[in-house]
Amino acid sequence: MEYEYMFLGSLTLIYLAALLYWVFFKDLINGLNFSSNLHVKKFYTRVSSYGDLSLMGSGKNSIFRSVNGFIVIASTFSLLIVLGGAYWFFAPDLENSVRNQGFGISEPNDTSNTECNVFDGKWVKDESYPLYNASDCPFLERGFDCVGNGRNDNEYMKWRWKPNKCDLPRFDVEAILKYLRGKRVVFVGDSLTRTQWESFVCMLMSGVDDKRFVYEVNQNEISKQIRFLNVRFDSYNFTVEFYRSVFLVLPTSAPNKAPKRVKLALKLDKMDNVNGEWVDADVLIFNTGHWWTKTKLFETGTYFQVGGSLKLGMPVTKALTKALETWASWVESRINPNKTHVFFRTFEATHWSGRNRNTCKVSRRPMSTTQGREKNSISDAILKAVKKMSVPVTALHVTPMGAYRSDAHVGTWSDNPSVPDCSHWCLPGLPDMWNEIVFTYLLHKDQISQKKTAN
Numbered sequence: 001m002e003y004e005y006m007f008l009g010s011l012t013l014i015y016l017a018a019l020l021y022w023v024f025f026k027d028l029i030n031g032l033n034f035s036s037n038l039h040v041k042k043f044y045t046r047v048s049s050y051g052d053l054s055l056m057g058s059g060k061n062s063i064f065r066s067v068n069g070f071i072v073i074a075s076t077f078s079l080l081i082v083l084g085g086a087y088w089f090f091a092p093d094l095e096n097s098v099r100n101q102g103f104g105i106s107e108p109n110d111t112s113n114t115e116c117n118v119f120d121g122k123w124v125k126d127e128s129y130p131l132y133n134a135s136d137c138p139f140l141e142r143g144f145d146c147v148g149n150g151r152n153d154n155e156y157m158k159w160r161w162k163p164n165k166c167d168l169p170r171f172d173v174e175a176i177l178k179y180l181r182g183k184r185v186v187f188v189g190d191s192l193t194r195t196q197w198e199s200f201v202c203m204l205m206s207g208v209d210d211k212r213f214v215y216e217v218n219q220n221e222i223s224k225q226i227r228f229l230n231v232r233f234d235s236y237n238f239t240v241e242f243y244r245s246v247f248l249v250l251p252t253s254a255p256n257k258a259p260k261r262v263k264l265a266l267k268l269d270k271m272d273n274v275n276g277e278w279v280d281a282d283v284l285i286f287n288t289g290h291w292w293t294k295t296k297l298f299e300t301g302t303y304f305q306v307g308g309s310l311k312l313g314m315p316v317t318k319a320l321t322k323a324l325e326t327w328a329s330w331v332e333s334r335i336n337p338n339k340t341h342v343f344f345r346t347f348e349a350t351h352w353s354g355r356n357r358n359t360c361k362v363s364r365r366p367m368s369t370t371q372g373r374e375k376n377s378i379s380d381a382i383l384k385a386v387k388k389m390s391v392p393v394t395a396l397h398v399t400p401m402g403a404y405r406s407d408a409h410v411g412t413w414s415d416n417p418s419v420p421d422c423s424h425w426c427l428p429g430l431p432d433m434w435n436e437i438v439f440t441y442l443l444h445k446d447q448i449s450q451k452k453t454a455n
Contacts, residue, residue: 116163116164116165116166117163117165118163118166118168118437118440119163119396119397119398119400119401120163120164120165120400121161121162121163121164121401122161122162122164122404123159123160123161123162123366123401123404123405124159124160124161124162125158125159125160126158126159126160127158129157129158129159129160129428130157130158130428130429130432131171131203131206131428131432132202132203132205132206132428133428134147134148134202134427134428135148136202136205136206136211137198137201137202137205138211139198139201139202139205139216139222139231140198140202140427141198141222141223141415142415143224143410143414143415143416143424144195144198144410144414144424144425144426144427145426145427146410146411146413146414146426146427146429147413147426149413149414149415149417150413150417151411151413151426153364155364155365155407156364156405156407156408156426156429157426157428157429159366159405159408160433161401161433161436161437168436168437168440169440169443171203171436171439172439172443173203173204173206173207174207175443176204176207176439176442176443177204177207177208177233177236178236179442179443179446180204180233180236180238180283181236181237181238182236182237182238183238183282183283184238184239184241184280184281184282184283185200185238185239185240185241185281185282185283185285186241186242186243186277186278186281186283186284186285187200187240187241187242187243187285187287188242188243188245188248188278188284188285188286188287189244189245189246189248189285189286189287189288189345190244190245190246190287190288190289190290190291191224191290191424192287192289192290192348192423192424192425193242193285193286193287193345194222194229194242194244195424195425195427195431196285196287196345196431196434196435197229197240197242198222198427198431199427199428199429199431199432199434199435200240200435200438201214201231201240202427202428203432203435204233204240208233208235210235213233213234213235214231214232214233214234215231215232215234216229216230216231216232217230217231217232217239218230225244226244227243227244227274228241228242228243228244228274229241229242230242241281243274243277243278245272245274245288246288246290246291247266247272247288247291247292247323248271248272248286248288248323248326248327249266249267249268249269249270249271249272249323249326249327250266250267250270250271250272250273251264251265251266251267251272251302252264252265252266252267252305253265254301254303255305255308255310258310259312261301261303262301262303262310262312263300263301263302264300264301264302264303265302265303265304265305265310266297266302266303266304266305266319266323267305267306268304268305268306268311268319268322268323268326269306269307269322269326270326271326271327271330275330275334279334279335280339280340281340282339282340282341283340283341283343283438283442284335284340284341284342284343285342285343285344285345285396285438286327286342286343286344286345287344287345288320288323289346289347289348289378289379289382290347290348290423292316292319292320292378293316294316297316304319304322306322317377317381320378320381321381321385324381324382324385325385327385328385328386328388328389331389331391331393332389332390332391335391337391337392341394341441341442341445342391342392342393342394343393343394343395343396343438343441344382344385344386344393344394344395344396345396345398345434346376346378346379346382346383346395346396346397346398346399347376347378347379347382347399348398348399348402348423348425349370349373349374349376349399349400349402349403349405350373350409350422350423351373351405351406351409351422352422352423353422359420360409360411360412360420360421360422361406361422362406362407362409362411362412362422363406363407364407365407366404366405366406366407366408367403367404367405367406368404369404370400370403370404371403373399373402373403374399374400374403375399376399379397379399382395383395383397394441396434396437396438398434398437401430401433401434402425402430405425405430406422408425408426408429408430409421409422409423409424409425409426410422410424410425410426413426
């Protein structure tokens with residue numbers, strides 16, 4: 001779609017250049033011949049008469065006193081007609097580029113090859129939820145177990161995402177366990193990614209009869225700062241791993257002779273130094289966003305670096321774009337698309353309120369409107385980076401889904417109730433739906449692959 005914007009912009013620039021040449025520069029060039037005062041006078045006259053219109057001109061052979069004025073109006077009118085026609089021609093594509101973010105799936109019995117955008121939908125009540133019990137999953141950390149921490153209502157767990165033009169298949173734990181046999185699933189990101197990782201493991205554990213054969217390989221306990229977790233499903237011979245990398249790119253110590261306020265440097269052109277561990281995954285799910293704020297960066301002494309140079313004045317949005325370009329280049333050069341399904345989940349909507357956005361009020365039900373939370377600059381940057389890539393990456397555009405769910409946050413039902421939380425989500429809860437969409441995608445693509453093989 002960038003080509004259409006370039007076309008419209010180029011058309012406007014050509015018009016302006018032609019207009020300037022006719023009205024100003026044509027005679028300016030002649031006027032620079034100082035041997036002729038006549039040319040200079042002609043140039044001055046043309047400039048000074050620009051736009052001097054008279055519909056009832058005094059000349060007997062002219063309605064307009066100034067030919068230049070007529071040219072300006074006629075040219076502008078022509079440009080508006082051309083731009084209007086161009087917009088009419090490109091408008092459907094412009095609209096689709098905004099609406100069709102993320103991936104689509106076909107209906108099970110649909111032979112028309114039309115696809116449904118699974119992220120364009122609404123929340124519907126469903127009493128068959130939740131998909132697992134928190135008490136049955138040892139990998140669900142206490143801070144996200146809202147019921148275990150005293151939340152009395154469970155209605156927030158009873159909602160299912162319903163795309164507007166299709167239905168997501170019901171969660172089939174046996175089918176996904178079978179699909180994942182012998183595979184490796186890797187999550188990379190911040191604490192919201194760890195929440196999704198915990199949800200993923202708990203959902204799969206609901207289909208395992210003997211849960212003794214599901215264990216953390218290194219006997220690590222889940223904590224907020226742990227950098228690596230690896231749960232093995234022994235009976236099915238697959239692992240689900242989590243790598244903590246909140247920026248995806250490399251944080252390092254401040255360079256020599258850096259200002260005192262610089263405590264850490266974020267190397268925007270270098271991937272996190274554990275990136276080699278992600279390469280051979282069969283399913284690779286990325287996320288970043290919540291740490292890309294002035295509070296978590298500059299107020300902690302973290303600044304940006306490119307090459308050997310600190311970029312003290314670089315805006316956060318520009319730095320994020322650069323980091324995403326580094327990530328995209330890494331995926332294109334290191335990941336085998338025939339082996340690895342790569343996902344990138346967009347920013348998760350938060351529901352902080354108040355003048356300083358430090359008030360957390362958890363509602364009893366989802367909001368009826370998104371109140372603008374479906375739009376986010378971090379999500380836009382992620383979607384733009386994915387769209388430009390030369391290898392297939394699936395954008396999990398979950399921002400609109402979460403925008404409604406002011407009821408699903410941890411709030412004060414955490415392991416530290418004195419610190420309210422309107423960023424993270426209760427489990428079971430909203431992150432389960434992210435994983436249902438991932439499972440749907442994997443099984444759907446697997447069915448397509450099997451059909452191609454059979455033919």
